[in-house]
Amino acid sequence: MKILHTSDWHLGQHFMGKSRRDEHKAFIDWLLALVDEASIDAVIIAGDVFDTGAPPSYAREMYHQLVLDMKARQCQLVIVAGNHDSVSMLNESKSLLTYLDTQVSSQANLEDIDAHVIPLNNKEGDVAAWVCAVPYLRPKDVMQSVAGQSEQDKKMSLLQMIGDFYQQVYDAACEKNKRLKAPVPIIGTGHLTAVGGQVSESVRDLYVGTLEALPTNVFPAFDYLALGHIHRAQPISKSGRFRYSGSPIPLSFDELGRDKSLVIFDTDLIGEDTFVDDLFAELKDPVQLVSIPNFQPMASLKGNLKEVIKQISALELPQDKNLWLEVTVIADDYLSDVHKRLLEVIDGKPIELLRVMRRSGLEKKNQDFEARKTLSELTVEDVFQQSLKSNLELDEEESKVLTELFQTCLVELEEYQQEGEEKQS
Template sequence: MKILHSSDWHLGQHFMGKSRKEEHAAFINWLLAVIEEEGIEALIIAGDIFDTGAPPSYAREMYHQLVLDMKARHCQLFVVAGNHDSVSMLNESKSLLGYLDTQVTSQANRDHLEDHVLPITGKDGKVAAWLCAVPYLRPKDVLDSVAGQSEQQKKQALQQQISDFYQQVYRIAEQKNAQLDQPVAIIGTGHLTAVGGQLSESVRDLYVGSLEALPTHVFPKFDYLALGHIHRAQAINKQGNFRYSGSPIPLSFDELAREKSVVILDTERLSSERPSTEQAAPVIQDLFAQQDIRQEALAGIQIKSIPRFQAMMSLKGRLDDLLSQIAELPTPESGILWLEVTVIADDYISDVQKRLSEVIEDLPIELLRVMRKSTIEAKTSDHVKRETLAELTVADVFERAIATQLDISEDDSQALTQLFNECLDDMKTQQAQPS
């Protein structure tokens, strides 16, 4: 059975005053074609189906039309809520959508954990996989307040409660699996920041209580963990089966450097070729290879690239160089190019906007944002100012160090960050184990 993992659609988003309606419509049409071509039988959306808790009417129409389109293609739809989604809004149509093979998980429920374990059935009606549908976890959903706790104790308690929630849901899935003639894959979901995930400008800082990021040892041994919240597609563990699908369209200019994609899972290969915890991590032959073998190590996972539906570009440099680059930009095949420009100059230039406007006057280009930075600012992270070492985590310090190295490419930066976070996570795992 093939299952498609996506997340962070943010239907209804406005990007610097621009509607994404046409892009989202084009993406959904592309997705429906993929579902037909690949024979997809289930779609998992791991949070943030909407951009706000009160999305515009056209976004709701897209959502409900998607449900009908899935039903027409005999494709099950599983929607788990993200931090942008409104619990009450998703619940409005939850019962009705259940009759159309769409299961919505809007909120964690500790009193009915079995409600989080959903069967994904094949064409023969038999269970082909179990889905541990865990939405965005709010502290009130999983944590009981205890008076007199220090900040560190609160963090530890919250992390433990999140871990317990996942483990309890996973055990229910295991119990259901044991009742089948043939065990099937167990898939989890999550909408959160996990250690190892690399953020982008459009990702809202997400704190589960006071936790900034969860180490991967918090999660059970899912055959696959479908994550949402971070908009850059990436794996967060060595085996490559704990993965962010990323957003289907760029939600900020700094997401342009990486391809957008969805993940297609083959449940039979996932359950039959699942790596054991004792299995050694694959040897990395080329740390900065375009296809990182650490992320493609697990059989049964296919990454499918999404076309770009809106021409977008971000340019940075001296003003004269920028003017030349813009004049030589290729004309988009259709539509308008959305452009962001960062002008690097140590002296104040009074006519930046005027000169940029003149060069794009007769071109199919719309200038959405102009930023100015000095040479020094261009070499350092914008948010480093006035921070002391005591205010930063170990991961923060590493991130700041990488950000100051302009000669490191985006791919290299991501590879180094992932390796560092894997080492950090392994260290935390060892510290958490009883001696």
């Protein structure tokens, strides 16, 4: 059977004041056409279906219409929650959606591990794969705090608990496999940061407790692992079968320049790489990447003011849509009329100037942190790290401890806000 893996749709997102509604609608229409064309049997969305815990009504309508469209195509749908998704909101229609061949895994359930093992059926109605549907794991869902634990002890304890949870779900799938006439592939899911994943500006730093990233050896021997959270499509294993699908549309300007894609995993091709009848036959990879069209023209330009103006003149402009533009002006002197001059340059052109940033030309080329001139352009982490650097009395160890405490506070604040959004919804 063919399983399509996608993630991080962020339905309802507003990008610098611009709605992504039309882009998401175009993407879903394209996706449904792909399901028909490629004869997809099941679709897995690995978290962050929505951008907030209380998405706008049109985003919910898109979500429910997707379920109906998949049911009409006899295509099974598996949705796991991400850190942006509201557990209570997903649970509202969870039971009803099961009658429409859509399974939703919104929260880790230690009391019912079997609930995380979802069968995928082929056209004949037989089980052709198992999905270990593991959503975003909140620390409170998988472990209890122990008084007196050091930060390192908490990290190791949480890592152990996450690994144990994955193993329990995988073992449950293996047990179900034994009851079949022949074993079928086992697919895993996850919404987290794994070691080796390259993040982008739009990815909210996701710390599972105080763990910055999970090592790949935490995961059992899945035949395929469908990951979400990182918006750049990429594998995290040599075989390419543990991978992030990436977001279907650019969610920040620094995601430009890389093709957006989704993954089609063909379970019928598993094992062809271990036993081949014809030694001269070309091996078919069970993992196929499918490029997603660009539904909204965007561009990011960088240089001094004269260079940027020249680059704007050379842009290929769309005929039917406005191009969203980000500009970084490199100059040592403060130019008070930069924004005004840029607006004059784009006047009459199908261009919307969404962001203008300034950067000093004296910065070191290899400097990781790009200095922003306004507080609104800084992340919370940027401000904290800059504060640490400016405090000369702190040594390296003290800075490390403060960073870990800060990350813990961010996690607790995010959970508190999430609970507030869930109560409101």
